[in-house]
Amino acid sequence: MNVPTEELVAVGAPVQLRDGSRIRVRQGSRSDRDLLLRGFDRLSEESRYRRFLGPTPELRDEMLRFLLDVDHHDHEAIVAVEDETGDGLGVARYVRLGDEPDVAELAITVVDDWQHRGLGTLLLEVIGARAREEGITTFSALMLATNREMLEILEHAGPMEIVDSGSGTVQVSAAIQEAGLSPALKKLLQVAARRDAAVPLAGRRTVPPARRERES
Numbered sequence: 001m002n003v004p005t006e007e008l009v010a011v012g013a014p015v016q017l018r019d020g021s022r023i024r025v026r027q028g029s030r031s032d033r034d035l036l037l038r039g040f041d042r043l044s045e046e047s048r049y050r051r052f053l054g055p056t057p058e059l060r061d062e063m064l065r066f067l068l069d070v071d072h073h074d075h076e077a078i079v080a081v082e083d084e085t086g087d088g089l090g091v092a093r094y095v096r097l098g099d100e101p102d103v104a105e106l107a108i109t110v111v112d113d114w115q116h117r118g119l120g121t122l123l124l125e126v127i128g129a130r131a132r133e134e135g136i137t138t139f140s141a142l143m144l145a146t147n148r149e150m151l152e153i154l155e156h157a158g159p160m161e162i163v164d165s166g167s168g169t170v171q172v173s174a175a176i177q178e179a180g181l182s183p184a185l186k187k188l189l190q191v192a193a194r195r196d197a198a199v200p201l202a203g204r205r206t207v208p209p210a211r212r213e214r215e216s
Contacts, residue, residue: 030068032077039089043109067093076093092107092108093106101135103136103138106139137176138175143170143172144168159175160173161174
């Protein structure tokens, strides 16, 4: 049975990362205000700068309203929370472009003490599958040229095109794989949703990094 990714993540299925950490992956909602604020407080000054492309000492009300305004079609968010505490650990988000309905702006944020543990790549895979279900074929992201971590995560989406946007930023476009969730991860989420038990990701096959195409 081909279960949509939206159904798999709607219940907040628990997953065990490669290092043994237990998390839950679910869709974001308009009631996540406190979760976002607490997660923002856990971001270092550097992580905030990378996410918002400038000094961001606080989440202003206008930005917070935008982040909470998800409709799961044109604007989707996939949230990772700690299994025991419910604390927010990371979020992947897409927002469809009005003039290019098959393209969406992508952003992925992981709190500092959970970076480099495979969480960003996991979030990308889930948000990519959701985007495909909603008719989106390409992710676009404006980021700092020095943001190597995000570039490495995006390598898993598919072939990339990188264009220098000036002022130390680059515009990255990546085609989303048609396959959506890898069969292994889809099976893990299905089992986790049924049993409400964390399923380990150890041994999960990942997509090999694609070669970047650079454009000046």
